[in-house]
Amino acid sequence: MMAALALLPLIAQLAHQPFWLDLATRLVILAMAAASLNIILGLGGLVSFGHAAFLGIGAYAVGIPVHHSIYGGASWLASDNGLFHFALAVGAGALFALVTGALSLRTKGVHFIMITMAFGQMIYYLLESLETYGGNDGLTLDVRSALPGIDLDNPAQLYWLAFVILAGVLVMTWRLRDARFGLALAGARENARRMAALGHDVTRIRLAAYVLAGAICALAGALMANSTAFITPAMTSWPRSGELMFMVILGGAGRILGPVLGAGLFVLLEEALSSFTTYWHLPFGLLLILAALWQAGVFTTRSGGART
Amino acid sequence: MNTALFVTQLVNGLQLGVLLFLVASGLTLVFGILDFVNLAHGVFYMLGAFISASLAALSGSWPLGVMLALPLVALAGAATERLVARPLYGKSHLAQVLATFGLILLADALAMLIWGVEGRTVALPAWLQGRVAAGVVELPVYRLVIIFSGLAVAAALYVWVHHTRFGMLVRAAAANRAMAEALGVDTARLHAVVFILGAVLAGLAGALITPITEASLSMGSDIIIVAFVVIIIGGTGSLKGAFAAAMLVGLVDALGRAWLDDLFKLAFPAEIAETAAPAISAMSIYILMAAILVLRPGGLFPPRARGR
Numbered sequence: 001m002m003a004a005l006a007l008l009p010l011i012a013q014l015a016h017q018p019f020w021l022d023l024a025t026r027l028v029i030l031a032m033a034a035a036s037l038n039i040i041l042g043l044g045g046l047v048s049f050g051h052a053a054f055l056g057i058g059a060y061a062v063g064i065p066v067h068h069s070i071y072g073g074a075s076w077l078a079s080d081n082g083l084f085h086f087a088l089a090v091g092a093g094a095l096f097a098l099v100t101g102a103l104s105l106r107t108k109g110v111h112f113i114m115i116t117m118a119f120g121q122m123i124y125y126l127l128e129s130l131e132t133y134g135g136n137d138g139l140t141l142d143v144r145s146a147l148p149g150i151d152l153d154n155p156a157q158l159y160w161l162a163f164v165i166l167a168g169v170l171v172m173t174w175r176l177r178d179a180r181f182g183l184a185l186a187g188a189r190e191n192a193r194r195m196a197a198l199g200h201d202v203t204r205i206r207l208a209a210y211v212l213a214g215a216i217c218a219l220a221g222a223l224m225a226n227s228t229a230f231i232t233p234a235m236t237s238w239p240r241s242g243e244l245m246f247m248v249i250l251g252g253a254g255r256i257l258g259p260v261l262g263a264g265l266f267v268l269l270e271e272a273l274s275s276f277t278t279y280w281h282l283p284f285g286l287l288l289i290l291a292a293l294w295q296a297g298v299f300t301t302r303s304g305g306a307r308t
Numbered sequence: 309m310n311t312a313l314f315v316t317q318l319v320n321g322l323q324l325g326v327l328l329f330l331v332a333s334g335l336t337l338v339f340g341i342l343d344f345v346n347l348a349h350g351v352f353y354m355l356g357a358f359i360s361a362s363l364a365a366l367s368g369s370w371p372l373g374v375m376l377a378l379p380l381v382a383l384a385g386a387a388t389e390r391l392v393a394r395p396l397y398g399k400s401h402l403a404q405v406l407a408t409f410g411l412i413l414l415a416d417a418l419a420m421l422i423w424g425v426e427g428r429t430v431a432l433p434a435w436l437q438g439r440v441a442a443g444v445v446e447l448p449v450y451r452l453v454i455i456f457s458g459l460a461v462a463a464a465l466y467v468w469v470h471h472t473r474f475g476m477l478v479r480a481a482a483a484n485r486a487m488a489e490a491l492g493v494d495t496a497r498l499h500a501v502v503f504i505l506g507a508v509l510a511g512l513a514g515a516l517i518t519p520i521t522e523a524s525l526s527m528g529s530d531i532i533i534v535a536f537v538v539i540i541i542g543g544t545g546s547l548k549g550a551f552a553a554a555m556l557v558g559l560v561d562a563l564g565r566a567w568l569d570d571l572f573k574l575a576f577p578a579e580i581a582e583t584a585a586p587a588i589s590a591m592s593i594y595i596l597m598a599a600i601l602v603l604r605p606g607g608l609f610p611p612r613a614r615g616r
Contacts, residue, residue, distance in 0.1 A: 047405060103601050109401060110345050110544070113405060118536055118597060119594065121533040122594035125590040125591060126587055126590055128590065129586040129587045129590035237529075238533065239409075239529065242347075245409075249402070249406060279420060279421055281413040282418065284413055285413030285415075288409060288410025288413065289406075292405075295400075295403050296403035297399075
């Protein structure tokens with residue numbers, strides 16, 4: 001699967017289908033965001049419903065410095081240097097994850113879902129209130145991030161950069177899963193009380209996973225901003241978080257390549273259904289309901305999975 | 309401070325609080341009793357708005373439209389409970405989240421098919437359009453009507469839950485579901501009634517707000533997160549908590565929007581105040597939620613220990 005993805009730009013060029021490359025770039029970036037969610041949702045078993053906020057944080061970490069570098073103001077922030085953008089995205093994403101994660105992890109179960117959702121929506125309203133950066137209308141990136149040796153205006157180069165980072169994230173998730181940290185995280189998922197009794201600081205382990213996931217997802221957001229060259233607060237609205245969750249579940253929560261599969265299916269589904277009907281959310285919603293009922297074992301006799 | 313503005317914002321805050329209570333009260337009962345995450349609760353709010361607007365246009369009478377809309381919302385609630393919610397009671401929160409997220413997409417797409425993407429407005433009857441003098445200001449009659457009808461519903465709910473046999477069973481199930489079941493309470497019926505009642509209350513809130521704003525597709529998704537914030541602040545399963553938190557959130561939001569600007573100008577230079585104040589007031593209720601979480605992780609009225 002990854003090999004096919006690596007060769008995609010060449011195939012798209014040979015087939016004279018530049019649109020395939022757009023689609024594949026979207027897939028790879030969404031897969032990166034889903035892979036980061038997979039760390040907390042899949043490995044950690046924490047149902048976070050505010051993950052799209054990190055996409056927005058990463059995107060605005062590119063958009064805001066670029067805006068100031070062109071239109072002046074806030075000289076300490078103005079820059080079109082891509083390394084600065086990406087560092088800012090990762091830093092801001094990690095910081096937001098640290099603060100909201102520390103608060104959200106004081107609760108569990110339903111409360112955790114609602115609180116992550118609320119913090120995600122907080123970012124949405126915050127971005128919407130920033131009139132300087134377009135408010136609700138969003139921001140157009142007049143230039144992309146400038147990187148040494150890589151031209152992000154070239155779609156194929158942007159794609160390969162995203163692809164390499166995705167591959168790195170996947171390898172890291174894989175190494176992490178089998179490391180002490182990943183095992184402790186999985187242990188906390190299965191039985192938090194027992195892990196605590198064994199002397200592990202469960203909240204701290206989970207918070208570390210949450211911060212890592214937030215930083216990676218913000219990086220995905222920075223790439224997304226470069227890919228679309230147009231960012232709006234709508235990127236962070238909670239239905240986007242739901243879609244990321246859908247990708248992780250569909251690909252198989254906790255499986256290393258699951259997010260890529262899930263993102264691939266999502267992008268194809270979105271493309272196929274929306275060309276077939278403008279009301280593509282109708283079959284998509286129905287599919288989600290059926291998938292959830294199936295996952296809970298409603299259609300089979302076996303009883304449902306572990307409670308979160 | 310300007311007294312007239314203060315009274316006006318107070319009334320706006322109370323009105324928002326009352327509507328939030330109508331949406332959150334049903335949601336908190338469903339959480340508390342069924343331990344069921346219903347992301348799609350906002351759908352009933354939207355349905356109440358659209359159905360009442362359509363029926364008001366058909367019948368030529370807004371009060372009649374609202375009265376006819378509520379049984380239809382109840383029907384939608386009953387169908388949702390039977391087909392989607394009931395199979396998922398006691399199953400993983402993840403499955404519940406996915407299914408109800410799918411339900412939102414489905415419902416929004418259906419609403420778009422039926423009512424189109426444009427919002428629906430409703431004209432109030434003449435006797436509700438006036439203003440009354442209240443000391444230094446004139447207040448719109450209709451806003452007072454919303455506040456008083458909301459308070460009346462809150463009072464009726466209180467009496468129902470605390471002074472009727474069925475309410476006692478509801479409280480019993482909320483305190484300890486397993487024990488209530490063991491004592492022979494027909495929990496399936498109880499669940500259905502609570503779920504449908506919640507749907508009708510949300511539908512009523514949607515119908516009541518329509519003459520002021522309009523019926524729109526995004527209204528359900530917009531209110532549901534704030535309703536979650538109310539439940540987190542109030543404490544899951546507590547009507548008292550939902551009421552107190554709804555009023556608190558309504559007032560903080562309305563007063564924050566009006567005065568944060570002035571407050572900030574006292575402490576910061578004008579240009580900082582001008583950007584920071586709208587941003588902070590957009591986030592005010594989430595900051596309130598975070599503060600409550602730090603001080604009282606279980607909310608203002610935390611749920612007592614309960615069995616499953």
